[in-house]
Amino acid sequence: MQKKNDLLLRAALGEEVERTPVWLMRQAGRILPQYRAIRNKLSGFKELVQTPELACEVTIQPVDELDVDAAIIFSDILEIPEAMGLPYKMVESKGPLFPKTIQSQADVDALKIADGARDIGYTIEAIRLTKKALNGRVPLIGFSGCPWTLFAYMIEGSGSKTFSKARRMLYQQPEASHQLMQKITLSILSYIKAQVAAGADLIQLFDSWAGILPPQQYAEFSLPYIAQLCDAMDEVPVTVFAKGAYFAREAIGQLDCQVVGLDWNMSPSESRQLIGNQKTLQGNFDPCLLYADQNTIRKEVRKMLEIFGTNRYIANLGHGVYPDTPLDNVKCFVDTVKEYNFSKIY
Amino acid sequence: MQKKNDLLLRAALGEEVERTPVWLMRQAGRILPQYRAIRNKLSGFKELVQTPELACEVTIQPVDELDVDAAIIFSDILEIPEAMGLPYKMVESKGPLFPKTIQSQADVDALKIADGARDIGYTIEAIRLTKKALNGRVPLIGFSGCPWTLFAYMIEGSGSKTFSKARRMLYQQPEASHQLMQKITLSILSYIKAQVAAGADLIQLFDSWAGILPPQQYAEFSLPYIAQLCDAMDEVPVTVFAKGAYFAREAIGQLDCQVVGLDWNMSPSESRQLIGNQKTLQGNFDPCLLYADQNTIRKEVRKMLEIFGTNRYIANLGHGVYPDTPLDNVKCFVDTVKEYNFSKIY
Numbered sequence: 001m002q003k004k005n006d007l008l009l010r011a012a013l014g015e016e017v018e019r020t021p022v023w024l025m026r027q028a029g030r031i032l033p034q035y036r037a038i039r040n041k042l043s044g045f046k047e048l049v050q051t052p053e054l055a056c057e058v059t060i061q062p063v064d065e066l067d068v069d070a071a072i073i074f075s076d077i078l079e080i081p082e083a084m085g086l087p088y089k090m091v092e093s094k095g096p097l098f099p100k101t102i103q104s105q106a107d108v109d110a111l112k113i114a115d116g117a118r119d120i121g122y123t124i125e126a127i128r129l130t131k132k133a134l135n136g137r138v139p140l141i142g143f144s145g146c147p148w149t150l151f152a153y154m155i156e157g158s159g160s161k162t163f164s165k166a167r168r169m170l171y172q173q174p175e176a177s178h179q180l181m182q183k184i185t186l187s188i189l190s191y192i193k194a195q196v197a198a199g200a201d202l203i204q205l206f207d208s209w210a211g212i213l214p215p216q217q218y219a220e221f222s223l224p225y226i227a228q229l230c231d232a233m234d235e236v237p238v239t240v241f242a243k244g245a246y247f248a249r250e251a252i253g254q255l256d257c258q259v260v261g262l263d264w265n266m267s268p269s270e271s272r273q274l275i276g277n278q279k280t281l282q283g284n285f286d287p288c289l290l291y292a293d294q295n296t297i298r299k300e301v302r303k304m305l306e307i308f309g310t311n312r313y314i315a316n317l318g319h320g321v322y323p324d325t326p327l328d329n330v331k332c333f334v335d336t337v338k339e340y341n342f343s344k345i346y
Numbered sequence: 347m348q349k350k351n352d353l354l355l356r357a358a359l360g361e362e363v364e365r366t367p368v369w370l371m372r373q374a375g376r377i378l379p380q381y382r383a384i385r386n387k388l389s390g391f392k393e394l395v396q397t398p399e400l401a402c403e404v405t406i407q408p409v410d411e412l413d414v415d416a417a418i419i420f421s422d423i424l425e426i427p428e429a430m431g432l433p434y435k436m437v438e439s440k441g442p443l444f445p446k447t448i449q450s451q452a453d454v455d456a457l458k459i460a461d462g463a464r465d466i467g468y469t470i471e472a473i474r475l476t477k478k479a480l481n482g483r484v485p486l487i488g489f490s491g492c493p494w495t496l497f498a499y500m501i502e503g504s505g506s507k508t509f510s511k512a513r514r515m516l517y518q519q520p521e522a523s524h525q526l527m528q529k530i531t532l533s534i535l536s537y538i539k540a541q542v543a544a545g546a547d548l549i550q551l552f553d554s555w556a557g558i559l560p561p562q563q564y565a566e567f568s569l570p571y572i573a574q575l576c577d578a579m580d581e582v583p584v585t586v587f588a589k590g591a592y593f594a595r596e597a598i599g600q601l602d603c604q605v606v607g608l609d610w611n612m613s614p615s616e617s618r619q620l621i622g623n624q625k626t627l628q629g630n631f632d633p634c635l636l637y638a639d640q641n642t643i644r645k646e647v648r649k650m651l652e653i654f655g656t657n658r659y660i661a662n663l664g665h666g667v668y669p670d671t672p673l674d675n676v677k678c679f680v681d682t683v684k685e686y687n688f689s690k691i692y
Binding site: 167289 | 507508513514516517518559561563590592593610611613632634635637638639642664665
């Protein structure tokens with residue numbers, strides 16, 4: 001019988017841990033041959049997301065193969081816009097594409113507030129299956145995109161270097177923008193509540209396009225909606241990862257969340273100072289460092305662990321692992337964290 | 347006979363000015379109907395860059411149409427890699443593409459150091475023509491990409507959200523990377539020296555992909571080469587615009603440059619504090635704000651002018667103007683800066 005590993009949850013809550021927990025964003029994915037074997041048999045990415053048995057299987061693969069301290073449910077942040085009435089396609093090697101986008105007040109009015117359990121039932125079912133299959137081996141992380149990031153895709157219709165259409169909407173139609181943010185927020189809330197009810201042990205909120213907004217717009221259009229989500233989630237710890245929003249770290253430190261994710265640009269010590277001592281920090285190894293030789297990886301991992309310290313810290317990358325990262329280097333990353341001589345820094 | 351307008355140069359040098367100088371990055375471009383008329387007659391973007399008479403014409407268009415306080419020579423940062431032996435294509439509505447990229451030490455060795463005056467002679471000639479045509483109306487800005495940004499394109503081969511191939515090279519082949527940076531730096535230096543000899547009154551160095559590097563890599567692979575350029579340029583003021591490198595502002599403040607460009611994420615007051623009082627700041631109006639109504643634009647421009655203050659400041663956007671920005675809104679931006687009641691804040 002396996003011992004229950006709750007390192008992640010204890011670290012998230014600021015409790016004492018024997019060693020630093022470690023997992024990787026996008027650990028369930030193309031870095032694993034087991035994942036590619038399943039993916040190559042399917043018609044597309046969305047088939048994998050929307051088939052609970054398969055989503056469960058690829059969620060558990062990195063726990064088996066990498067021995068990480070958490071599983072994160074395999075899904076996509078754009079399931080929510082689709083559940084609100086705005087379907088998307090995943091175009092191979094290009095990314096997401098929304099055939100129709102939101103441009104007007106009427107478009108906003110036509111969207112519904114998603115019912116997480118019903119409209120994204122396949123992911124909720126995948127969480128149930130995964131939770132059962134994991135049987136307490138490691139905690140299961142649920143997740144959602146943040147309102148601003150989902151808004152950005154719904155207006156822009158695809159990825160973009162500038163998201164200038166989405167940002168234009170904030171300036172040209174601020175009221176309709178707020179209404180859309182609110183609808184998205186309620187949809188997310190319904191969805192993450194359903195994830196927790198199905199067994200998610202922690203919720204991570206990804207604001208992937210946070211860094212594209214000027215500070216004052218981020219304060220007006222993103223943070224208040226993330227705050228709503230944090231305030232409404234009392235059941236499990238919440239992680240907020242606002243990529244690029246270096247200017248908002250102090251404000252994020254004031255949110256009612258337990259963990260703050262840092263990207264690879266953010267200085268650990270400066271971030272700790274801005275965010276305060278009441279949050280657990282997560283991150284922020286440069287994903288590109290996993291292309292280096294293993295001596296370099298080990299040296300840099302140890303450096304990271306020393307800087308972040310042993311309390312209130314979860315080791316991770318500063319962004320999702322790149323799909324062509326050598327698997328052995330990913331293992332080297334995980335193993336170095338796990339083997340780190342914790343006692344020597346006391 | 348027109349009065350000579352040297353507001354930009356005096357502001358760059360920290361001298362007193364009657365009002366804040368203003369220009370826009372990418373002001374010579376698609377926002378102007380005059381530009382589109384010329385561009386539509388040509389086979390492609392590069393024909394315009396490489397025909398001195400036409401490059402001169404589109405460089406002067408915004409001075410005529412917008413009455414800005416500077417002209418910036420029409421060219422492209424990727425002319426340097428091409429001059430070093432790595433040609434690129436500009437793919438319509440997609441961006442630059444290098445058919446061959448740099449991957450190995452041998453690739454680095456095969457590149458030559460460009461001779462600016464000879465290898466990019468068309469732009470040098472365009473500067474000569476423009477300088478003559480301007481006849482002192484406004485200063486003429488020359489420019490180049492920074493070594494890291496050119497390096498990024500030369501490895502990656504195109505634009506990219508992560509530039510992971512270019513960043514991988516830094517970790518996997520640090521020595522070859524430094525050698526390439528040095529070759530690029532010497533090419534840039536030859537080129538900007540030739541620009542000044544031909545009449546450029548100020549040189550702006552664009553590190554467009556600065557923000558993708560972790561702080562320690564930026565310190566190792568980008569800043570020392572920018573420093574070499576700054577140290578070698580005594581003839582005219584130099585502007586360093588490192589987009590996204592918020593973490594490097596203090597170090598940029600130590601460079602031997604006169605002006606520091608800020609993107610729209612960077613807080614003016616925090617930046618002033620980090621960069622110090624010995625530099626002129628340039629920026630940082632959100633280009634998306636030019637999609638708003640003109641009352642909003644006027645209000646936000648005035649707010650920007652009040653925050654930056656009247657000394658050591660050049661008004662500009664925080665990034666290049668977006669091509670579909672309404673021309674009247676661009677004019678509103680320029681006019682609001684020029685009409686600002688300078689005396690009221692004393």
